[in-house]
């Protein structure tokens with residue numbers, strides 16, 4: 001239970017840590033004072049029942065009790081306000097830390113099934129963690145320190161009663177531990193199922209068009225959304241039922257311990273071992289001890305659920321980021337060199353199988369090859385979305401690992417197959433690449449990327465909102481926005497993954513012109529699917545099964561009569577057929 005405290009320290013910044021430290025000390029003080037307050041009742045009662053009554057001693061104990069109660073209230077006020085403060089610290093620092101960390105993770109980490117759990121972690125997860133210092137920790141610390149003080153104090157009353165308390169506390173501690181283990185196991189399963197359901201719901205909402213196009217409501221190979229919901233309900237009811245049984249076991253143990261202590265105290269009184277006043281005092285202490293311990297039991301489930309949320313945040317923060325150089329290298333030029341590059345997404349698999357190529361600055365290189373041969377993967381390695389398993393990717397004479405992520409990002413601009421536009425206006429989407437770009441800059445790149453006629457046609461021009469993921473624009477229009485964005489970034493190396501989907505002739509011509517413009521003063525490497533792009537390239541690399549099998553320009557490769565010639569002939573045939 002208390003193990004989560006070091007994790008909170010670990011996750012907070014210096015200011016938050018200071019607040020947490022003071023809060024914990026105030027809460028521990030509160031617990032000790034609560035325990036002492038009840039213990040002081042015993043000598044008070046003993047003094048009262050003496051004949052004659054020693055008034056000065058009686059006053060002394062009364063004053064001691066009043067002082068303890070007053071000090072307890074001061075600490076209670078302080079720790080409560082600090083609890084809210086630390087809760088706010090947690091909320092503010094968490095989103096920042098998680099966000100910063102996500103930005104450093106390899107792109108490969110972001111799989112589709114991670115959207116649900118990340119969303120839940122950033123929403124409910126951070127609220128759960130903030131709840132620990134704001135509400136729960138006080139009950140945990142007081143629930144432990146108050147009984148501990150009473151147990152230590154009870155040894156001064158009578159060692160047998162002290163021993164009985166200590167044995168009872170051990171039993172209750174074990175029952176509490178069992179309760180937390182039960183909650184943790186079942187909560188892990190519940191969180192897993194709820195995260196999976198959240199991912200499915202996101203997919204279900206996003207992919208409605210595809211699902212309806214195929215006349216299906218769901219993807220049966222992943223199990224239906226309904227099945228996910230049923231699984232989630234199942235794990236939720238298991239968590240509730242098993243948690244309730246463990247709680248009943250805890251309270252049963254507590255009642256047993258209390259009954260045993262009361263029976264022992266009465267027996268000791270009847271045998272004349274302890275005085276009647278001590279018995280009454282012990283009974284008061286025993287019954288008062290019940291309150292913080294019961295509260296601890298009732299909250300144990302919540303504490304465990306919230307501690308699990310900390311665990312998940314820690315697991316995320318422990319995912320190693322892409323290594324960054326201490327002193328990033330400075331590139332000279334914009335040529336791209338691949339030296340013995342090997343790579344596989346998963347252990348034991350090979351997608352890129354030893355590629356060597358020198359791509360000079362300012363050239364346009366087309367990469368062609370069968371589907372799945374590794375073309376897009378090559379662009380991802382040049383962008384350093386992943387690190388190579390062997391060999392080296394070099395830009396401007398330096399390994400991308402020595403340039404660092406920021407360096408590679410400055411040097412490269414990407415235009416991907418699946419263009420993703422962010423909710424906002426067309427202008428916002430372009431200014432992502434250059435926040436300070438003027439309206440004139442936007443107009444300039446729009447003309448080059450043939451985006452100007454799209455902007456001119458839309459009712460709100462640059463201020464037209466593109467909808468979530470650019471849903472209000474056509475595929476060709478989105479590509480033009482994406483090319484304009486890359487132009488605005490003005491990076492010396494442009495990596496372009498041409499969409500495989502066919503564009504209408506107007507869009508195709510516009511995109512081809514835009515690529516030509518892009519290539520004017522830049523190193524452009526394009527995974528090409530269109531004849532117009534391939535034929536315009538200075539050089540063509542044919543990739544098959546992760547290797548370069550042909551390397552040359554259009555005429556020489558066509559003359560070779562190999563894979564490229566087949567690719568060319570097939571496309572020409574397909575095009576001719578289309579036109580007829």
Ligand SMILES: Nc1ncnc2c1ncn2[C@@H]1O[C@H](COP(=O)(O)OP(=O)(O)OP(=O)(O)O)[C@@H](O)[C@H]1O
Pocket residue numbers: 108345346351369370371372373374375376377378
């Ligand atoms: N994120 C990923 N995780 C695991 N495997 C992947 C991932 N992305 C691609 N692959 C696999 O790597 C291989 C090469 O994929 P890649 O996308 O580079 O091919 P491609 O030549 O660009 O294909 P296409 O022309 O169809 O886009 C394929 O077998 C693919 O299944």
